[in-house]
Amino acid sequence: MALLDLVQTLTTPHPVDRYLELVRPMLTVRDMRARIVGVDRSVPGTLSLSLRPTRQWDGLLSGQFVQLGVVIGGVRHLRCYSPVNSQHDRRRRLDLTIRVHPHGLVSRHLHEYAEPGMVLDLEPASGVFHLPRRRPDRVLLISGGSGITPVLSMLRTLADENYSGEVVFLHYARSPELVPHRDELAAIAAVHPNISVELRYPERDGRGFGHDELDRVAPWFTEAQTFLCGPPSLMESVRKIFTTEGVGERLHTEEFVATAPPMDTAEVHGTTTFSASRVTAENAGTSLLAQAEAAGLSPEYGCRMGICFSCTSVRRSGCTRNLRTGDLETDPDQPIQLCVQAAVGDVDIDI
Template sequence: MVALLGLVQTLTTPHPVDRYLELVRPMLTVRDMRARIVGVDRSVPGTISLSLRPTRQWDGLRAGQFLQLGVVIDGVRHLRCYSPVNSQHDRRRRLDLTLRVHPHGLVSRYLHEHARPGMIVDLEPASGVFHLPDRRPERVLLISGGSGITPVLSMLRTLVDEGYSGEVVFLHYARSPELVPHHAELAEIAAAHPNIAVELRYPEQDGRGFDHDELVRVAPWFADAQTYLCGPPPLMESVREVYTGADLSERLHTEEFVASTVAVDSAEVDGTTTFSASGVTAENTGTSLLEQAEGAGLRPEFGCRMGICFSCTSVRRSGCTRNLRTGELEADPDQPIQLCVQAAVGDVDIEI
C-alpha cells in the first residue's frame, strides 16, 4: 500500500494527491486530516462553539491538549491553535471547540461570521504537554479565566467520564454569567457529583479576584493537589505568585494563550533582516521576526503566535536573535527557530 501511494504521489506531482481528491470529495484524503463542521452555536456573546466530524486520520487527544485548525481566507490558509472541550473518552468521533472571537482575530472573526454546517476545515493532530497525567492525582484543582476554560473543561469532562472519586474544584473567572460557556453543563456536573465543586467568579460584579485567601476558601487542600491553570495574564500571574510563595510551583501546571515576552529596548535595535528565500530585506524593528516578515509583505505560515505550535519555524542561516520569552541570545548558524518568539539582534538572515 505504501508503494502504491508513493507511485500515485509521483504521478500527481507537483501537487500532493490530496489536492486532487479534494476536488472530488473534500473529506476524502490520503494523508491530510480535515473535518466537516456539523454544528454551530453562537448563543454565548463573543464566542462560537463548533462541532466537527474529523476524517479517519484523527486518533484522539489527551484531556487539555490543543489542535491546529486551518481555514482558507481570500486564498490563504491560516492556522490557529484551539483546545477542544471534549472528554478524551468521547467515542462520537466528534470534536467540540469553543472559540473566543477576538476583535482583531482573523480566523475567529471569519468563523463567527461564516461557519456553517457542511464547511470543511483543515486539522492537525492534538499536541501539547498541558494534560492530565496517566496516573490521576488524588485531588485536582482546575483554574481558568475567559477562553482559558476550554482545556480545563476537557479535563473535567474526562474525570467525570472516568467516574473519578477524588476531590475536584473547578474555579473559573468571567466578566458575567452570560459569558461562561457551557454554564448549564457545569451546574449539572456539580449537582450530580458530590466530589466536584464548581466555583464561578465575576470580579467586575462581585469583587472576588484571586488571592491566597480565596484559594484556601475554595480548596483548603490545594497544597496536596495538582493544579491546572489557563487564563489571561493577570490571573496567571496572581496564581503563580501564590504558588511560588507557598513553595508549590512544581504542583502548578499552566497553559498560556497570550505570550509573555521580554521588553526590547529600542536603543538596542539595529541592523537588517534578510529573508533570503524571498530576496526581501527589512530594517530591524525589535518586534518578532514573524511580525517583521509580515510587515515586509511576506506570509509565513503560523498558528499560535506564542511559541507553542512550531508552525512558524524557519531556519536562521546567520546572525543573532533574541528569545522574546526568556531574553536569551542565540547565534548558532543554520538552526531552526520559531519566528513568533524570536527578534533580530543586528544583521540576520532568515530562510523565508
C-alpha cells in the first residue's frame, strides 16, 4: 500500500489508473471497471448487457443496484441499474437489463453503441432493497415494466438456493413480448413447484392489480414479506392495500421513478445561487438538480430519485424542501441530494 501511495504521488495530479487505462482499460489498481462481453437487443425497447468486472468486484445481494459510468461526448455520466443476477452467480459476470427511455441519454447511447469489448466504469453494488439474510417463510415479488430487474435477481437467488417456502412472482407488462427473460421465468416455475410465476397484461386481458388479484395469487400475502418495484401507479395501489391491511411493515419497495408531494406555490420564490459556478437562477419549484441543469450546469448524478447519492452537494445557506417527505431543512453547510431537494426562498448551493 505504501508503494502504491508513492506511485500515486508521483503521478499527481492524475490518479495512477488514468495512466493505466491508456495501456489497457481493464488494468486498474483502485478503480473498478467492466467490459461488455454480451449484448442482446431482442426485446423491444430493452437492452440486455453481460459485463465482466475487474478483480475488485465482490458480488451483490439480490435486489441491489450498481452505478455504471458511461462517457458520452467526453463527459462521464453515471446511471443506476439493478443487475438481474442471482447473488450466487459464480461466473464473475454482471447481467443488466436496461429499459431504453425515449429521453434517456445513457440508455439510448448504450442501445445504439454498446458492443462486446466496450469498457464502462463500475461502482460496487449498493442499496437496502434486497432479501433479508434470514429468508422468510413466504415471499411475494411484485413488479411492473422495468421494475422486473431487482425482483428477478431475488427470484433467481431463491431458485439457486432451492428455497422451500412459497414464492409468487407477479409481473405486469403491456404484452408478453415486452417481458424480458420470459422463457427463464417459465423454466424456473416448471422446475420449482413452490414457485408460481404470474404474468399480467392489463391492456390485453383487463386483469389489473387489486386486492382480489392478490387474494387469488397469494392469499397468504399478509403473512409474507413482499418486495415491490414498478411504476408509481402500481406501487401506490400495493401500498394502499398493505396499509389498509395493517401490514405496511411487510412491504419493501424500490422506485425507479421519483414521486413527490405537491409543491406549495407559496414556496416557489427567491433566487438559487450555485456559488462555485457563479450562476444564479430564479426558483422554479423543481428539484435543485433540474434547476441546475436548466441553468446550464452539469452536476453529476446517477438515479435522480435519492438512492445513489451521486448528486450530493453542500447547501451553504437557505432552506430546502425534501421532495419525498416534504420536510424543510435549514442547517447551513450540510450535504444534500440535489435530485430530491428543492429551494424554498433564497438558497446557496456549492456547485
